Amino acid sequence: MKLDTKQEFSQWMFQVLNPLKPLYSRGCARLHLGDSGVTYPKTSIEMEAFSRPLWALVPFWFGGGTGFEEIYQKGLKNGTDPDHPEYWGGFGDYDQRFVEMAAIACGLIFTPEKVWEPLGETGKENLANWLYGINEHIIPDCNWQFFMILVNVALKKLGRRYNEERLESGLSKIESYYTGEGWYRDGGSSQKDYYISFALHYYGLIYAKAMEEDDPDRCLRFKERAVLFARDFLYWFDKNGAALPYGRSLSYRFGEAAFWSAYVFAGLDDIPLGVVKGIISRHISWWMDQKMFDRDGVLTIGYSYPNLIMAERYNAPGSPYWGMKILLCLALPDDHPFWKAEAKELPPLSEIKLLKQADMLMHRHGSDVISYPAGVCEKYGHGHVPEKYSKFAYSTRFGFSVARSQIILHENAPDSSLAFVIDGDDYVFVRKYSDSYEVLEDRVISRWHPFPGITVTTTIVPKEYGHERIHEIESQYDCMAYDCGFSVEKFTEGYEQRAEGTKSSVSYNKQGCHVSGKGPEAKGIVIEADPNTNVLYPNASIPAVVYRIKKGEPIRLETRVETYM
Known part of the structure; x- marks a missing residue:
C-alpha cells in the first residue's frame, strides 16, 4: 500500500x-x-x-x-x-x-x-x-x-x-x-x-x-x-x-x-x-x-x-x-x-548511535534496527515492564516476547535475556531493572540482580555480526543461566532449528538467529516459546545457551548473538 x-x-x-x-x-x-x-x-x-x-x-x-x-x-x-x-x-x-x-x-x-x-x-x-x-x-x-x-x-x-x-x-x-x-x-x-x-x-x-x-x-x-x-x-x-x-x-x-x-x-x-x-x-x-x-x-x-x-x-x-x-x-x-514532495528514503545514519538521553545504543544491522537499552524502567507499572524495557536487545525484525507466566522457560519466553532457574525451582528470573548502568559510545554496561543473592554485571557490545554479551556473575545458589537470543518465527517456509555443542540456531527463509557461548558446561538449546508471546508473530522459538552456575564461585560468561536476514 x-x-x-x-x-x-x-x-x-x-x-x-x-x-x-x-x-x-x-x-x-x-x-x-x-x-x-x-x-x-x-x-x-x-x-x-x-x-x-x-x-x-x-x-x-x-x-x-x-x-x-x-x-x-x-x-x-x-x-x-x-x-x-x-x-x-x-x-x-x-x-x-x-x-x-x-x-x-x-x-x-x-x-x-x-x-x-x-x-x-x-x-x-x-x-x-x-x-x-x-x-x-x-x-x-x-x-x-x-x-x-x-x-x-x-x-x-x-x-x-x-x-x-x-x-x-x-x-x-x-x-x-x-x-x-x-x-x-x-x-x-x-x-x-x-x-x-x-x-x-x-x-x-x-x-x-x-x-x-x-x-x-x-x-x-x-x-x-x-x-x-x-x-x-x-x-x-x-x-x-x-x-x-x-x-x-x-x-x-x-x-x-x-x-x-x-x-x-x-x-x-x-x-x-x-x-x-x-x-x-x-x-x-x-x-x-x-x-x-x-x-x-x-x-x-x-x-x-x-x-x-x-x-x-x-x-x-x-x-x-x-x-x-x-x-x-x-x-x-x-x-x-x-x-x-516525493517520499524519500531515510538519510544516511550511523551504524552505531548513542542516544544518551534515551539510555540506549541504536544499531542499524542490515535491514534491522536494534536497540540495546540500559534497563532503565519503573520497578512496578502497567504490566510486563521487564519485558518491555529491560531485555538486552529489541529489534524491528524480531520484536520481543512477553511472559505468559514466570514459571517454566517456554511460558516465560525470555528472548534477549539472561534467565536464571535456581536448582529445585521452576521459577524464571530475568533482569527487571538495572541497579546501575553506563551507556557508552560502543557498549552498554549494567549491574542488576534477578533475585536476592544473585548479582550480574552485563556488558553488551554491538558487532558486525550482531552483538556480544559478557556476564560476570556471583550467586549464592546453584542454578542454571539461559542466555537467550531473539525469538524467530516458526511454522514458516524453510524453518529449521539446531542445537549442538555450545551452539544453537533457529532460522527460516527470511531471517535467523544463531547463539554460541563460552562458559562452564555451556550447552546449546532451543526454547519452544508459548503461542502469542512474541509481539510480531504468534509462534516462535528461541535459540539459547545454558550455563551451570555454582554457588559461591564468581563466573564469567561470553555469549555471541548473530542475526541474519
Missing part, C-alpha cells in the same frame, strides 16, 4: 474509521467495540472509543474534508447533557475521561465550526462545563498535564470559563520534565519510550500551533526541542517503515510515527519534507501488512496481531484508535509542499 497524495491519506483514514459507523450508539455518544476488561468502567470505555477517532477527524476537517460531522455533533451534545441517557457523567481523580478530553479540545481549537457552533447555546454550555471538570480533580504528574493545558486553551479561545492557574501550573510541570537535547521524561518516570514522541512532543507542537501569537517564546522552545529530538528519533525506524517495538502502549501501533505528522503540522523543516513523508507513508504501509484488524475491520488490542497477553491494564477495545494521531498531517492545506 502506497500513500502519497492527500486524497490517498484521507481514503486510508476512511478505511480505518468507516467500520465504526454502525457501532455508534443511538445518541452517538458511545462506541462499543468489544468486551475485554480494563481499569475503568463501561461509560469511560465507550466514551474513549468515541473520542479517539477525532485525532484524525479534526485534522481532516481542518484541512477541508467532510465526513462524520453529524455523528460527532450529536455525540458531543448528548454525551455532555446531564439529562440525556448517554451522558458521560461526572468525574473522580485520575479519571480516564480527562485523557479523552484532549481530542475534543483540539476540535474546539481548530474546527469550532464542526464541533462547537452547531451545538446551540445549551449544548455549548454543557460541553464547556463538562470539560471544565478537569480543573477540579487530581490528574497525574506526567503527560496528562497536556490534557488539562489543551482543555483550558480551548475554553479560553472560546471565551468560556477556564482556569488560568491550572493552565500555568501544567505548563510549568511540562517545563520541569525537559531533560535536554530534545528529550523529556514523562513526569516522574525514568523510562524513555514512545510517550516522549506521541505525547509530550506531539501536544507541545499542537500547543505551538494554537498559541504561537499568545505565547511565542514557549511555542518557539517547543519547536526547537522537537527539531533536536527528531534527529535522534530517526534512528527508531527501519528502511521498510517499521518502528522499534519497545516500551509500553504498543497497541497504539501507527501512533509510533505520529510525531512526524506533528513535525510538519508545526512547520518544522530541519529534516526535509520528503524524508518525513517517506517515514509516515512507509510506516502506515508496514502496518497495513500486519493482522491488526478483526473480521469486521475494527482495530484490535495487540501489536502485529490481536494479543491480550502483551496488553496493559489500560488497553480498552477503543484504545488503539489513539494511533489516528498519525493523521495530523491531514490538517495541511491541499497546496502544502508536503503533498507535492
Whole structure:
C-alpha cells in the first residue's frame, strides 16, 4: 500500500474509521467495540472509543474534508447533557475521561465550526462545563498535564470559563520534565519510550500551533526541542517503515510515527519534507501488512496481531484508535509542499548511535534496527515492564516476547535475556531493572540482580555480526543461566532449528538467529516459546545457551548473538 497524495491519506483514514459507523450508539455518544476488561468502567470505555477517532477527524476537517460531522455533533451534545441517557457523567481523580478530553479540545481549537457552533447555546454550555471538570480533580504528574493545558486553551479561545492557574501550573510541570537535547521524561518516570514522541512532543507542537501569537517564546522552545529530538528519533525506524517495538502502549501501533505528522503540522523543516513523508507513508504501509484488524475491520488490542497477553491494564477495545494521531498531517492545506514532495528514503545514519538521553545504543544491522537499552524502567507499572524495557536487545525484525507466566522457560519466553532457574525451582528470573548502568559510545554496561543473592554485571557490545554479551556473575545458589537470543518465527517456509555443542540456531527463509557461548558446561538449546508471546508473530522459538552456575564461585560468561536476514 502506497500513500502519497492527500486524497490517498484521507481514503486510508476512511478505511480505518468507516467500520465504526454502525457501532455508534443511538445518541452517538458511545462506541462499543468489544468486551475485554480494563481499569475503568463501561461509560469511560465507550466514551474513549468515541473520542479517539477525532485525532484524525479534526485534522481532516481542518484541512477541508467532510465526513462524520453529524455523528460527532450529536455525540458531543448528548454525551455532555446531564439529562440525556448517554451522558458521560461526572468525574473522580485520575479519571480516564480527562485523557479523552484532549481530542475534543483540539476540535474546539481548530474546527469550532464542526464541533462547537452547531451545538446551540445549551449544548455549548454543557460541553464547556463538562470539560471544565478537569480543573477540579487530581490528574497525574506526567503527560496528562497536556490534557488539562489543551482543555483550558480551548475554553479560553472560546471565551468560556477556564482556569488560568491550572493552565500555568501544567505548563510549568511540562517545563520541569525537559531533560535536554530534545528529550523529556514523562513526569516522574525514568523510562524513555514512545510517550516522549506521541505525547509530550506531539501536544507541545499542537500547543505551538494554537498559541504561537499568545505565547511565542514557549511555542518557539517547543519547536526547537522537537527539531533536536527528531534527529535522534530517526534512528527508531527501519528502511521498510517499521518502528522499534519497545516500551509500553504498543497497541497504539501507527501512533509510533505520529510525531512526524506533528513535525510538519508545526512547520518544522530541519529534516526535509520528503524524508518525513517517506517515514509516515512507509510506516502506515508496514502496518497495513500486519493482522491488526478483526473480521469486521475494527482495530484490535495487540501489536502485529490481536494479543491480550502483551496488553496493559489500560488497553480498552477503543484504545488503539489513539494511533489516528498519525493523521495530523491531514490538517495541511491541499497546496502544502508536503503533498507535492516525493517520499524519500531515510538519510544516511550511523551504524552505531548513542542516544544518551534515551539510555540506549541504536544499531542499524542490515535491514534491522536494534536497540540495546540500559534497563532503565519503573520497578512496578502497567504490566510486563521487564519485558518491555529491560531485555538486552529489541529489534524491528524480531520484536520481543512477553511472559505468559514466570514459571517454566517456554511460558516465560525470555528472548534477549539472561534467565536464571535456581536448582529445585521452576521459577524464571530475568533482569527487571538495572541497579546501575553506563551507556557508552560502543557498549552498554549494567549491574542488576534477578533475585536476592544473585548479582550480574552485563556488558553488551554491538558487532558486525550482531552483538556480544559478557556476564560476570556471583550467586549464592546453584542454578542454571539461559542466555537467550531473539525469538524467530516458526511454522514458516524453510524453518529449521539446531542445537549442538555450545551452539544453537533457529532460522527460516527470511531471517535467523544463531547463539554460541563460552562458559562452564555451556550447552546449546532451543526454547519452544508459548503461542502469542512474541509481539510480531504468534509462534516462535528461541535459540539459547545454558550455563551451570555454582554457588559461591564468581563466573564469567561470553555469549555471541548473530542475526541474519
